[in-house]
Amino acid sequence: MLAPASKQSHDIEVLWWWMLGAAVVVFFGAVALLGMAWFRRGTRGLPLFGERESVPQAMVIGFGVVIPVVTLVVLFGVSDVYMVGQTSPPNPRSTAMTIDVIGHQWWWEIRYPATGAVTANEIHIPVDTRVNIVATTADVIHSLWVPPINRKIDMIPGYRNRLLFDADKLGVYRGQCAQFCGLQHAHMALKVFVQTPVAFRAWLQNMTKPADQPVTALQRAGEHVFMTSSCASCHTIGGTSAQGTVGPNLTHLATRTSLAADTIANTPSELAAWIRNPQAIKPGDRMPDLGLSRTAITALVAYLDGLH
Amino acid sequence: MSATRIVRPRKSVPNGIWGMALFLCAEVSLFGLLIGTYFYLDFIARSWPPYGIKAPSVVLPLVATAVLLATLVPIRFASRAARADRRGAAITAIAIALVIQGCYLALQILLFAHDLNQFSPQRSAYGSIYFTLLAVHHAHVLLGILLDLALIWMLATRGLTEYWKVGVRVLALYWYVVGGVAVFVVLTQLAPSL
């Protein structure tokens, strides 16, 4: 939140600093009064005002009613009347594109309805573009939260909640599920790539293509392992017979920077470790130990590493 | 707590009635929330009742509610008889109310079973709230009937002491509120047909 990459996050950050300033004044004001009480603990009444009861009474009304009313009206006006419009769901007609983000236990499905592109655990958006994020869930309540870009939005069964992504700084930003969703809630993160329009279009173009064919013999062996083990019953690889929808879409797995919802890096050794024993990395996750041999896993990794 | 040495009639409401009144505040809150849930689910539904479920028929539930409200008359009579030290009259009045309330409950159970044959609480939120609202209400009526029985027994065996005089008034308060709530419950139950 303190490293904003959008106007919305930036405004929220500014609001925070003002509120913090006011809070510091109030808190240390109270500390000062209590400090004064300690120093003057032998004397009744107040300095200058003596023991007149009307003075502490005025204090209660002044500090307890008048100043709070004024301050809170200002706070309410700024944040709940003015600023709240900015973080409200965008009018779909005001946005340039729509992305569907579907929460699963414990990964993110990302769909670009206009082009049919499907990926997982990474959202790519062009910079300075109003994007309509439609947040839904396939199972329990999740919450999409990418602090540098905007507030969070809950994903609730039966509801299509919308959120505005309008990043103004290029870069890669981390988000995380922010509503307790079960055993691996702690390992349900994602990355948002804010790219130049050219780079974004190139990426999206690639995403709509079917999967790359295996080139080497090892990769062909890996493809065979994939299609004949239970991998294909859970995962989709575009253009092949693997059309499972329980786990993330793997069509362009090699283009991703991380695995298992940003839990581990996408390197061959990490991928191999994941396939060999997913429960050691994300205990309770839905991906079972497939009991594959080391050679099978090596082939599989080679195949998956070729899916650009 | 029985009172001893009352030198003049009490000015304030006895503790037992306060206790029942406060308990009933919680129960009214409960029914308010049940009814609120009904209309909340109604509000978010595309069609209410859902397709395939007929809107409830109006006549029998309304008649039944009227019968229940009618029992408030003997109940009130019992309360006044108790205050006037007329034990026999109080017992008789409660017994009359008890019989009619028993018939009411029996009828409601038959209607409930009939509804269960038409649609299920396990297939829709409509069914879930419909049957739960009614079941909670009927449970309160059953509790009232048990209170009737308990009170008749206590009056017969312990006599009309100060304690049990307050007891009859407490019973009456219970029925007034259950009767009142019954009106709201039946109106909610029949809302799609009204």
Next chain:
Amino acid sequence: MATVVTPRGQEHVDRLERIWAPRPGLLGWLTTTDHKRIGILYFFTSLAFFGAGGVEALLIRTQLIGPNGHLLSPQAYDEVFTMHGITMIFLFVIPMTTGAFGNYLLPLMIGARDMAFPRMNALSYWVFLCSGIFMYAGLATGHAPNAGWFDYVPLASKTYDPGLNIDFYGFGLIFNGIASTAAAINFIVTIFKMRAPGMSLNRMPLFCYAFLAAAGALLFALPSLSLAALFLELDRQLGFQFFSSSRGGDALLWQNLFWIFGHPEVYIIILPAFGIATSIIPTFTHRRMVMYPLVALAEVMVAFLGFGVWAHHMFTVGLATITTVYFAGASLIIVIPSAIQIFSWIATILTGTPEFKTPLLFIVGFILYFILGGLSGITLAAIPFDQQVHDSYYVVAHFHFVIFGAAVYPILGGMYYWFPKLTGRMYNEWWGKASFWLTFIGTFVTFFPMHIVGIDGMPRRNYTYPADMGWTFLNMLESIGAYILTAGLVMIVVNLFVSYFRGPRAGNDPWEGDTLEWTTTSPPPPYNFPVIPTVTSPYALWDDKDREHDNRRLERGEGLLDAGHQTPASTVQDAELDEILSMPSYSAWPPITALTLSGLFAMLLLGHYFIAAGFVVLGLLALLAWHRNEADA
């Protein structure tokens, strides 16, 4: 000043002692209806649960002391953090404030000899104990509730949580709610009807106003939680569809019902703490509370307004903007009665001559942490900011400052304050102050950094966190703080424990307190007061004329009410004497009824519905037997 007993008065006192003599031994404790004994039972039981919740907290903090911790598996962690919340809220703070402090002190403060419904009071305790054991049976059998204390659906539904875990919670909540509802009814009737003649409403201690407000809120809020739990169990056990969106149900129905209870609950938690603070402050500052009537009004307003703000826990679910704006506005309005109270307390301390003994130190700590937690709460009413930090550690910081810093500190201060009254001995003041400072520092070090990691993006309820997020150092600090805090709390308990055996004797009124409990002996006799006190002002004990009058009445044998276990009932507003009531003394029916309820809920949990119905019948029979005997003479 305290009651002075002359030889003639002593005869009357001896007669009262005989009438009210406690039944000896364990049976005496099991069948007691004495509010003081019930208060003590509540105290030790909730203290034990505090210990359990504390262990759970230490497990959490030790797991999170570094990234990728391995102390707890995700399953275990989820059960531990859920039980921590459940235990602290339902099994510690509410029973401790209402059950222990409220039960013990309320009749004493209003000059009564017991609560309005002593047997129901006992029932509240036994049901509380049984419901706590019921929920912990889940933990003991490896099926502890594990979806967080808010238990959101669909995570808590049968589909995603098929074991018994959630059922221990759902049924446990309904079970526990019976205890709290009964207690709320008892408190309200006691406060309205059982005050000593002369203690009109405008002369009632602020402690009583706070408890009245909390009890009223409990009465209206609990049904929402019970209903939510009922719906959840109907869905889970019988396949109902309250929360399934595909069948017309709604996951948000749970959230709404839960928070309609949950928000008033936090005011129920803190109002008794306000009451304790408003008892301690006048005593140690030797002056009346500034603007007493306004403070009483503010206490009641907080309870009332607390019902209108629940959806501020739901700002991120996708509610219409106008709805969120209403709830944010309503939440800001509640700040005003809280601010009025805070500045009244500060003004009283400032203009009095405060003695910063241990109880007052805890109240000062309470004021500072209440302000801190209140300020973070105000920031959360700024909707866009809330939508950023909701469900992050910022919120964890906020509520721990208001629940621990603000609701628990007066409990700790109150334990020191009333220790001499309950035990007749004085605690050690040096260790008392040391325990305060250790606790105060520990609280700050544990919870303040949470604001920072929360703003930095750390979500709550995560069993671990990555090493490269920059959260490691602050988490370690928080964990160290937790150990410091634990040391402080242990020091308090040890101080009181040792002082119980070795502390110097304390008289009736070591503090020159302003409320009636200080007029009687330390510890109070079973009948509380030999004569029902005369009351003509809001600061009963500082009214020497009235206390002299009581002494003379004791000599003359007036106002003893010694024809049995007797106490007066008075009118609501002006407390004119209305009736002499006979109180029950011993009864086995409350614990027996609690046992039948335990059987009922255990059978419901296990799905044996016919046997459950059998327990209902037994429970009703127990109630019948209970009422066959009116109050004993």
